[in-house]
Each structure stands twice: as C-alpha cells, then as structure tokens.
Amino acid sequence: MQWNDQWNSMAGAVWARVFAAALIGLMASAPAAAAGPQTESELLAVLAGKAIEPGLAKAAAASQELAESARSLCKQKNDEALKQTRLAWKQAYLAWRTAQPMMLQGKEYKAEQLLEHWPANEAVMNGATASKELTHLLANPDVRGFAGAEYLLFAPAGVDEATTAGRCDHLQSVVAEIADQAATNQLQWRRQAPAFVAAGDGTPYLLPGDALSLVFARMLNVAERLLRDRICAPSGFFEGKAKTELLEAWRSDASRQSFQASIDGLRRLLLGNGEGAVVDLVAVKDGLVSKRNPQLAEDVRKQLERIDAQLAALKDGNGLRKDLQQDDKVLQPLYKSIEKLQKQIVEASLSLEVDVRGPGETQM
C-alpha cells in the first residue's frame, strides 16, 4: 500500500512534468493557436492548456489560500483576519464556480456535489458548533462545503462570534476539505490531461470527439445546474413561491458574482481567451452530416454578451435576495438566456458531431 502511494505520488510528479512541458510547447506555438483550432485535436490541446489547467489551478490555489486564511483567523482572532478570510472565501468560491465546467471528473461528481449543499443547516450548525455532544452532526453535508464555510464566516456579527472554539474547529475542517478536493481535482486532471490531449489513440479515448464529449457533457451539466438549482429553485418557478434561502452566496454578497463566475467558466471553454475555443471549431469544421456553422459561433458570442448585460443589471447577494422576495420573476430573463445558451451548446455538439449521452441512454 505504501509502495503504491509512493508510486502514485512519483507518477503524479512525472505526469505533472510531462504536462508542464506540453504546456510550454503549446505556449511556444501560440501564433498557430491564435488562428483558432482547426481540428478536434487542436481544440483539445487549447482547452487543456489554456482553459482547464489554469481554471483548476486557480481554484486549487484560491482554496488553499482560504484554508491558510482560516488557520490565521483562528490564531489571530481579529477583525482584519476575519475580513481577509471572508475575502478568501469569496475568491475561492468564485474560482471554484469558474472552474466547474472544467471539472471533467465524471464519477467523482458526487464528491463535488457534497461541497455544494445549499443552504447551510443553521440550526444544526449553531447547535453542533456549540455543544461537544453534537459534534458528530458536523459530518453532515448540510453543514459543510462552501455553504457551511460561508455561514461560519458571514453570519456572525463579529470576530468573537465567528471564532469560538467550536466554530473555528469546524471552519478549518470544512475549508481543508474544500482545499483537498480542489487539489485532488487538479491532480486528477494532470494525470488525465496527456490522454485527453492525445485522444484518438485508443488509450482510452478512441476518438478526439470522445474526449470532447466530456467537455460538452460538463458544460451542459453546469448550465442545467444553473437553471435548475441556482435560478429555478430560489425563484420557485415551478412551485409558485420563491425560496430565497436557496439563493447561493447571498450572505457573502456574491450571488450575482457567482452566476457570473459560472458564465465565465463556460465562456472560457466556448470562446477562449483570444486563443480560440469550441465555437472557433464550430465555425470552420464540416462533419459527415453537419456543416460548419459560423452563425452559431457568432450567436454564442452574442448570447454570452446578453447574459453579461443581464447579470450586470442585477443586484448582488442580499440585494438580489430582497428583490427576489419582492418579485419572484426577477431572474426569469436570465433563466431564459441561459436556457438559450444551453440549447446553443447542444447545437454546437451537433455541429461538431460530438456524441453526448442524453437522459435514458445507457452507459457504454
């Protein structure tokens, strides 16, 4: 077992080096990439080097920063440390949300979900952090993850309340778990990245499109979660009554920013950051049945701009929550726009003839 761990760690280091070398190679070929990917393999290389790796690295670094900041807070117990830790939470959460479309971990999805249980269970949190007899309840997902950390950091009126022994212990446990998961995501990706970029050689991806289908499936999942869990549930679209306590990150005044972070993550995969991405291939590649679709590429760009404008017009955090209490349709235009973007992503997958399993289709 020890040997295995050692071997895994060595193998991880080797992969990390191979990956770093590949990234350097990619950066060196920047002028070619600037024209935008012309093939699926080129697209995979661009996504791996320019979007996924930086996105996951930023999430891992910000989560690590949060863990260290929480440690400092619990040592120093002053207002400045609380302020810094709150800021670190925000940065870690937004980086996490931006990186979510890049988390291609598949079966590990459940681990990610455990960190995103909204809202935090206030009663259990307050009781279990105050009484040693109830500490076993602090293992439940509804008092952990980002929502748990947000509650511990932003609900208390001041630093004394935020840094009781029970709260500090739990906070450090929760943020360490977040940092571990973010680091695991990055490490797993670094192990998978060479196979992702080399997709088509059969180890394990038979075709470049098979690797690309993971990206599409993930983008669609992120869009679906935005619609279903993050907009629809707090707005109560299908139940008739807004449940504003389900609005994520309202305590930290970061609800709007977290929507924006998810959209930024999708943008990074769809448009890239000057180096080209999914839509650039959509604009130039003919398939067996589908034809290149520059119009769709342009439509996706415009749709993302439209969503940006809608987000800019929203209030953040508690302001948005109060607006939602007054008018449960305040997020409806955003919902419709993201729904349209989701359809455009499906259309892009059809244009590139990338297979994405739908509901009811069996795992091969």
Next chain:
Amino acid sequence: MKSGKNNKTDGKKLLQRPMVRIAGLVALAGVVCGAMLLPKSAAVQAYLTQRKIDAVIADYADKVVLHTLERVVAKNEALNGAVAQLQANPTDAGVEEAAKAWRAARAQWQPIQSFAFGPAAFYDFDKQVASWPIDRPMIEHSIAQIAAGTLAIDSGLLRRKINSTQRGFFTAEHLLFRDGKPRKAAAIRPAELLYLKAVTQAIVEESLDFQASWAGSANLPPAAAARLKAAQLPERPSYAAEFAHPGAPGSRYFSRSVVLQEMFQESHTVVEDVCPLIEQWLGSTDPRDSESQDSRNAASDLVNLLQGVENAYLGGVEGNRGRAMAELVAAKDEVIDRRIRIALADVRYRINAVGDPYGEPAADHELKVRIAAASCWKLANKFAAAIVPVCMDPATEPWAAYVPSTAL
C-alpha cells in the same frame, strides 16, 4: 335588380346596429379562441399524432418494405440473367459480370433485415435465400451427380427437395468467387454452371414469394404473378394491408404501438447485431470468420445491413422517401433524431475506414475496428433511447401486443 339593391341596403343597416356588431365580434372572438385552443386539447393532439403515425406506417410499408422488395427482385433477376449469359458463353468477362451482379444482389438483400418480422419470420426467407454456412460437401456431391448425369437440377427441385444450405447467395458466391475475386471461366465446370443457374433461379423465385407475401399475390404485376404460378408458389394475402391498418378486422396488429414496436425494435436489433459483427468479421484476418468468405464482402455486408436501418429510419431509399420514423422521433426529441442521423453516417464512415481486413494489416487496424464497433454501439444507444418515447406515446395505445380476452 331593385329588390337586390334593397337587400344590400338592409344588410348594411343591419350591420350598423350595435347589438349585431357586438354579437358578430363575440362570435369572431369565439372562433379565434377555439382555433387557438383546439390544437392544445389532448384529444386533438392524440388525433393529430395518430394521423401522423398512420402516414408513417403506410409509407414504411410502401416505400421501405415494398420498394426494397421490388429492388431485391430486380437485382436477383439481374444476377440470374448474368448467370444465364455466363452459362451460354462461359468467359472470364462473363464470370466478372455475374460476380458484379452477385455483389449488387447481395447488397440489396441486406436491407431486408430491418423488416425481418411478419412474412420474413413466418416463411424464413433469409434462410431460403441466404443460408449460412453452406454445406460444401453436399453441393460438390450434387454437382458430381449432375456431371455424371444422375441428377437433373432445377430451381423447383432445389427449393422443394434440397436443404437451404445447398442453395442461396452463399452457394452462388462459392461457385463464382475464390479468395475475393471472380473465378476463371476455365476453372468452372459445366455442371457447376447448371447448378449455379438453378440456384440463382431459386433465389429469384424465393424473392418473388417474399414480395408477394407483403404486396399480396393479387397485387403483383401480371408477369410476376405468372412467374409465381409457374414456380408453383402459393397465393399470398397482402401483409402490408394488415400492417398498415392496425386495429382493423383481420390485422394481426392490435394497435399503432405494436406496429411501431416492430419497426423500431427490428432496426435496433439489426444495429445490435452489427456491432459485435464488426469486431468478429473486420477484426479477423481470416475470411472464414465472416459470411461472405469467398467474395470477401464482409465490410459491404455490414454497411448494407445498416443501409437497411437508414432506409427504414428515413422512410425509404434516397430519392424515394416518404413520411419516416425519423419524423416521429423528432417530434419527441429533435436532438436525438439528429444524433441518430449523425450516428448512422458515422458508423458507415468508420466501417469503410477499416479498409480491407485481409490485405496487408494496417498498424492501426485494431484501433479502427474498435472505433467502428464503438460508433455502432453509440447508434444502438441512440436508437434504444428513441424507442420508448415514440412507441409508448399514449396516442398509440394499447401498448401490449397481447391483452387478456377480458380486456377486449
């Protein structure tokens, strides 16, 4: 004239009355609302869906099944004609022509697997026409008997007295090909040509019987009907008639759903059969692992099986398509319909990309075979996902083929 003018004036006056105007507006609003609400009614929706399904089923019978069988008969007749020419003038060019006709007939036969239910199942036409493996020793024995003058062979004898393993496509293939190429005319004995001619004639007669069983003997062109009679084949009622009228008296199909289940599940079954065959046939370097071992026609056999699925799904052969299964899928989920179309094209492309499995083995041959098989399983998955939403539409009920008599 005068009276007409007065009527017109009276009409104008009537319309100027406020109560009449209001009543008119109310009536107009009612008509508009009715026109808007009617299509939303469940009963109207069910009716429209049923009409659409009826059109798809009718075109499936007409443009998929009957049209395919017409082409099957035509290609088999062409093969029989080419063999007759070869028999009259045994040259290498004649063998090549007959071999070409064999490949064309074989290509046209494969699509029938997508409607391997009904008459194909009742009378087992695939066994009659394409039995595999063949009984080579017994074929050789019969040819030796013909050569010795102890056996007079003809299509009737083949069909009635001799096992299906000694006739059909693969017997014809065995007599026309060796190692993937047409045989040399000089190597073909006269007795082999006599046997071959009886085999191709029997193929024509069996395929005519197949056509008659769907179209109905009475609905065949007079010439075809006369040939069926000459071959002493039985009169067949039209299966297409009962297939296209589910629920009608005399139809074995209890409901639209049962017909749709036949159509969709048979195509899905073909795809599910093809996927392992890709690895079994194209993954092997031994031609004996495939059916068409003498002609080495394995890749074409697979592509043409899938061509049958495509014809079924898109409502007929290219250039003669009608209302299609695809339309029903798209009505439920436009994306899955498009993914099925893409997957159909992709499997064909991937099978063709494998190349000749028996030539110089390519370095990436195994990978290409795996890719083609994986592409096929993707198609199978898409098809499976489409079956339930279409076949279980409430407008197609009852869903079960057999219901307890108490429920009738």
